[in-house]
Amino acid sequence: DVKVTQSSRYLVKRTGEKVFLECVQDMDHENMFWYRQDPGLGLRLIYFSYDVKMKEKGDIPEGYSVSREKKERFSLILESASTNQTSMYLCASSLWSRGRNTAGENTDTQYFGPGTRLTVL
Amino acid sequence: GQNIDQPTEMTATEGAIVQINCTYQTSGFNGLFWYQQHAGEAPTFLSYNVLDGLEEKGRFSSFLSRSKGYSYLLLKELQMKDSASYLCAVRGQGGATNKLIFGTGTLLAVQP
Numbered sequence: 331d332v333k334v335t336q337s338s339r340y341l342v343k344r345t346g347e348k349v350f351l352e353c354v355q356d357m358d359h360e361n362m363f364w365y366r367q368d369p370g371l372g373l374r375l376i377y378f379s380y381d382v383k384m385k386e387k388g389d390i391p392e393g394y395s396v397s398r399e400k401k402e403r404f405s406l407i408l409e410s411a412s413t414n415q416t417s418m419y420l421c422a423s424s425l426w427s428r429g430r431n432t433a434g435e436n437t438d439t440q441y442f443g444p445g446t447r448l449t450v451l
Numbered sequence: 452g453q454n455i456d457q458p459t460e461m462t463a464t465e466g467a468i469v470q471i472n473c474t475y476q477t478s479g480f481n482g483l484f485w486y487q488q489h490a491g492e493a494p495t496f497l498s499y500n501v502l503d504g505l506e507e508k509g510r511f512s513s514f515l516s517r518s519k520g521y522s523y524l525l526l527k528e529l530q531m532k533d534s535a536s537y538l539c540a541v542r543g544q545g546g547a548t549n550k551l552i553f554g555t556g557t558l559l560a561v562q563p
Contacts, residue, residue: 370555372538372553372555372556373538373553375551420493420494438484438499438542439484439499440484443493445493
């Protein structure tokens with residue numbers, strides 16, 4: 331089974347603090363993603379990475395940065411937290427793009443971590 | 452622009468059948484996913500369609516019509532545990548990574 335873990339389920343921080351959210355996957359997946367989920371807005375992609383030290387901006391990268399020093403770990407960084415960054419943050423990973431693996435599973439499928447509910451006061 | 456539409460909420464009765472629709476307008480199409488998300492939990496993968504037609508997996512089936520930009524998720528023999536949000540997501544563009552565009556989800560309430 332694919333396992334994606336996130337460092338915290340709940341986090342409370344103050345405005346201006348630097349915040350680190352960690353995500354680890356144990357299935358040797360190439361791709362990793364960070365989303366935020368807000369009521370009425372759905373899941374929105376912040377950043378993604380398709381290889382170690384590689385990153386690309388998603389739809390809402392402003393106010394965030396990421397780091398991928400090792401294949402299994404993808405970190406989301408809020409440089410200076412603001413109240414509008416209060417949200418549920420979800421990490422996901424996928425094997426690679428297009429095709430099927432030896433088990434016949436679609437390799438595009440993203441597997442999600444349990445989420446971190448961040449509150450910025 | 453890119454847009455995915457699904458109903459906000461639906462209600463159904465235990466034991467019945469429910470169909471959740473999803474329409475999409477994206478730049479390119481490289482597959483459609485359905486995810487289930489229980490309150491306070493992470494989305495979990497349900498189904499994937501890339502060709503037209505019906506994919507059946509137990510009580511759940513998913514249908515795709517690429518020409519109409521339309522998909523539905525069919526849930527049979529509804530159980531109380533099926534109460535959840537159902538997310539439609541489209542892989543709209545090609546390239547090295549599989550960026551997905553998500554709809555806002557359909558909250559399904561199953562009643563006794």
